[in-house]
Amino acid sequence: MLPSVTFLDLETTGATPLRDRITEIALVRFDDGVETLRWQTLINPQQPIPPFIQSLTGINDAMVADAPTFAEVADKLLALLEGSVLAAHNVRFDHGFLKSEFKRIGCNFRTKVLCTVKLSRLLYPQYYSHGIDAIVERHRITGLARHRAMGDVEAILIMLNDARRDLGEEEVRAAALKLMSAPTLPPHIDASLVGELPEAPGVYLFYGENDLPLYIGKSINLRARVLSHFSSDHASSKEMRMTQEMKRFEWIPTAGEFSALLLESRLVKERLPIYNRQLRRERQLCSWRLAPGDTSQPLLTLVHEDEIDPSQLTQLFGTFKSKRQAVETLRKIAEMSHLCVKALGLEPGRNGPCFAYQLKGCKGVCCGQESTEMHALRVQQALIAHKLKIWPYPGKIGIEEYNLENDLRQIHVFEHWVYLGVAVDDDSLQELRTQKTALKFDLDTYKLLLKMLAQKKTRVLDLAG
Structure with missing residues (x-):
């Protein structure tokens, strides 16, 4: 299938590499298609x-009491894996545990990997499930010790032998090579660093010749997203130019997509990368503010982001990226609802009918044909879909995200739609909970939080008490 591939499986005390430990290792190595070694051992976690x-x-505590620790078998394991592709079912899990175990003894473990779950999907696309249990049932495998390391390795080997018989050696090899293939990296990019990219949420930063980032992005799968930038099939000439200018990159893991969105938004506004046109802070961000009185002229005033009081949003309508977008939207609303553009402040002058009245597009508040009270009420009704939502909580809240794979917990604290910061432990949460901060409204944060709160799965912590 590959010049050298080692099929490996681990049993562990749990699912989190940073907290849990390995209890058993089993592997079978093939070189040039021939099995060259087979090894298994219990590990004292x-x-x-x-x-x-x-x-x-x-596997119980008594069974591993006299077993070697990982540190005691680490050198042997490295020798067994040297020069070989590491293949495992959901290889991200096994690879993550191995990296964590090696890191504990001061070793930076790096190797090429192949996921046999993905390989099974390529070889047998007609099936929905590709877990070990599904493979055992599909291939009628019997007599193996399920949930023991060597038993699971042998299940995968039987599946691949069946695939060679059913589909042919060449198709199995082509599928493995497809999964192993990666975009061609620029010569100045460290390929080993790319191998460290996690398949987890986070934010990545591309740099050119200096410390100012060219581009900042986010993804729920950092590895896949970063590698996509190096694809030969570039989405645009801008992306091709960016990757040519890039000299290095770094990434920041997060607990989830919401955490990544918040971090990306903040970093882009702070550091203004030249290739982030859409997310770069625009000083024109604005909203329409309704005057408190029915007879006020004009009824609506355009206010910019820096002028918005986050604790008083009841009279604000719409979140616009520019004055032009705000005016165009209001004109459409006025036309649809037969509102007076002069009373709204979209047409100069205070006396006499507006131009729309002459075309029967206004009910005449501008010339006494409609009361100011009725017109003001119709304005509020027409704008209700654009009204900014008032803060629905008595005080501060926290939005919690937790990532099982990197054991990262982040609680993002908000008050009146304003982002106050992120807590990673009880002490930092208490600090954010009690600190007094000037609230500065940010429309991007407002939109992100509004969307997050609308999701039923969102974990909201009441921090007002």
Whole structure:
């Protein structure tokens, strides 16, 4: 299938590499299509194995009490994997645990990987499920110890042998090579650094010759998104130019997509990367403010973002990227609802009918044919769909995200739609909960939070008490 590939499986005390530990390792290595070694061992995780894991795997504390620790087998494992592609079912899980274990002993573990879940999907696209249990059932595999490391490795090997028989060696090889292929990187980009990119949420920054970023982006899968920038099939000449100018990159992991969106928005506004045109802060961001009195002239005034009081949004309508967009939107609303453009402040002059009245597009508040009270009421009704929402909480709230794979927990604190900061532990949460901060409204944050709060799965913490 590949010149050298080692199929590996791990059993662990849990699902989080930064907190849990390995309890068993099994691997089978092939060189030039021939099995060259087979190795398995229990590992002392140096922590209790939870009862649920014991019942699932059959590995208990007594079984691993006299087993070697990971540090004691690390050198041997490195030798067994040297020069070979690491293949595993959901390889991100196994690779993540190996990297964490090696990191604990001061070793930076790097290797090429192949995911046999993805390989199964390519080889058998007609099937929905590609987990080990589904493969065992699909290929009628019997007599293997499920949830033990070597048993799971052997299940994958049987699946691949069936694929060679059913589809042919060349198709299996082509599928593996397709998964292994990666975009051609510019010569100045460290390929080993690319290998460290996690398949997890976060923000990435591309740099040119200096410390000012060329581009800042976010993704729920940093590895896939960053690599997509190096594809030969560039989406635009701008993207091709950007990757040619790029000399290095870095990334910041987050607990989820919302955390990545907030961080991306803040970094773009702070650092103004030249290729982030859409997210770069525009000083023209604005909203329409309705005057408090029915007879006020004009009824609506355009206010810019810096003038908005986040605690008083009841008289604000719309979130516009420019004065032009705000005016065009209001003109359309006036036309649809037969509002007076002069009373709205869109046409100069105070006396006499507006131009729209002459075309029967205004009900005549400008010339006494409609009361100012009725016109003001119709204005509010016409704008109601654009009304900014008042803060629905008694005080501060926290939006919590947790990523199981990197064990990262982030709580984002807000008050009156204003982002106050992120807490990663109880101390920083308490600090944000009690600090007094001048509230500065940001329309991008308002939109992000509004969308997040509309999702039923969002975890909202009441921090007002």
